Amino acid sequence: MTIRDLTSxxxxxxxxxxxSLHRGELLSGTIAAIERFGVFVALDAGPDHPVFPGVGFITIPELSWRSFEAVSDVVRVGQRVSCEFLQFDTWNLEARLSLRATQADPFQAYADRHAVGQKLRGQVTKLVPFGVFVQVADGIEGLVHLRELEGAAVEAPLDGVQVGDEFTVVITEIDRERRRLALSRRLVRSDH
Incomplete structure (x- = not known):
């Protein structure tokens, strides 16, 4: 049987x-299989799927608000989960689910407690061509753009900056919708 054969x-x-499922409904089940593209869930209330190991499916982005290296850092086969129903995937005949929808978004909680202009200590987690990412709280990272690393006179602002470095930054923008935090190191230095 192929996926195309899965008709009503x-x-x-x-x-x-x-x-019969409704968006936002909570469904319980057991992690049946972990794949590189997502996680199959055998739902307690649902029938078996004729092809897949479970009738529920969680895509990688819907597993957690926090970034992670491996799916096994978030869930394991046999683990019990409660997920929010997102939609009926009529092509694969599966329930698309979200595990992260059942958890508080740490970025929104962080944004409630912090404001633009606030100084923070953070640790560099990643160097990218356009700047550095700095972790300022558990699971919360912000970008210090190249232009915000040092004064304009510096020709190679990433020189001397390494993953693991700690320094003070200033929040320049909190974008709740896109869950992004913009930071500046230059504004801290110009404070002195």
Missing amino acids: AENPELWAFLE
Whole structure:
């Protein structure tokens, strides 16, 4: 059987179950399989899937608000989970789920407690061509753009900056919608 064969006529119980679900509904189940593209969940209330190891599916971005290296850092096969139903994927005949929707967004909580202009200590986590990422709290990183690293007279602002370095930064922007934090090291230095 191929995915194209998964029609409502050939799988009436599965189709009826998936159509009965509502966006935002909480569903419980067990992690059935971990793949590089996501996680299959065997739902407690749902029928078996004719092809996949579970009728529920969580994409990688929907696993956690925090960044992670490996899916196994977030879930493991056999683990019990409660997820929010997002949509009925009629192509694969599966319930698209979100594990992170059941958790508080740490960025929004951080944004509630911090303001533009506030000074923070942070640690460099990544160097990129356009600047550096600095972790300012558990799971919260912000970008210090090249132009915000040092004064304009510096020709190679990344020289001497390494992952693990700690320094003080100033919050220049909090973008709640895109979950982005802009930081400046230059403004700290011009304070003196």
